[in-house]
Amino acid sequence: MKLLLTSGGxxxxxxxxxxxxxxxRDVADCDALFVPTAQWGHPACSPQSVWRSTAGRWSSPGGLCELGWKSVGVLELTALPSIGPDRWVPWVRDADVLLVDGGEAIYLAHWLRESGLAQLLPDHPDTVWVGVSAGSMVMTPRIGAEFVDWKPGGADEALGVVDFSIFPHLDYRGWAANTLASARRWALSIPGPAYAIDDQTAIAVVDGAVTVVSEGHWEALNP
Structure with missing residues (x-):
């Protein structure tokens, strides 16, 4: 699977x-599935925020669903165990891209495993995963205690598909905890490499090669 791990879309x-x-090829020729699941696990999210993401109605620039896809469907991970893989696996197989929204990364990791989608991902090397915030962090080994809002076990381990961690929304306006100094403190508790990225930055991972794509501000931590 090819990964485009963003902070803000x-x-x-x-x-x-x-x-x-x-x-x-162009997005207009591609079929997308949107995964809103991470929002349900975060206390700052709501049914209204899920609708805004799905409908592309956020006021801030960026996005996922509103990019001009050939088609966009919704893949809600919490529903998949109740309908069986014979129904939803073909949906994933036929999608060119998975658009994975932000929210709570550990909650998202739980439902990726519980639904069976996490186990299926290695079988789709040509599918593109576009993550926003938690949708990106879920692919890392650890997210750090600072970002854990769903705490059935208190752990901060995610899927570990990549070998680096991500501090998103660097220097986001109005978020006093998202400074570079905070990111550097966060990195002290993260074993292995990490990146602090703002909403104008993404990390592309193709065949194991990592490339930072940015028109903004980012920093490599724990090199």
Whole structure:
């Protein structure tokens, strides 16, 4: 699977170009599935925020569903165990891209495993995963205690598909806890490499090669 791990979505031309390159064709020729599941696990999210993401109605620049796809469907992970893989596996197989929204990364990791989708991902090397915030962090080994809002076990381990961690929304306006100094403190508790990225930055991972795509601000931590 090809990964485009963003903080705020496809927010500029450089990130969109990286997405087009991963897809191998324009977004208008591609079928997408949108995964809103992480929002249900985060206390700041709501049914209204899920609708805004699905409908592409956020006021801030960037996005996922509103990029001009050939088609967009919703894949709600919490529903998949109740309907069986014979129904939903073909949906994933036929999708060119999975658009994975932000929210709570550990909750998302839980439902990726519980639904069976996490186990299926290695079978789709040509599918593109576009993550926003928690949708990106879920692919890392650890997210750090600072980002855990769903705490059935208190752990911060995610899927570990990549070998680096992500501090998203760097220097986000109005978020005093998301400074570079905070990111550097966060990195002290994270074993292995990490990146602090703002909403104009993405990390592309193709065949194990990692490339930072940015028109903004980012920093490599724990190199």
């Amino acid at each position: 496809v927010t500029n031309g450089s990130i969109r170009s990286a997405l087009t390159e991963m897809l191998g």
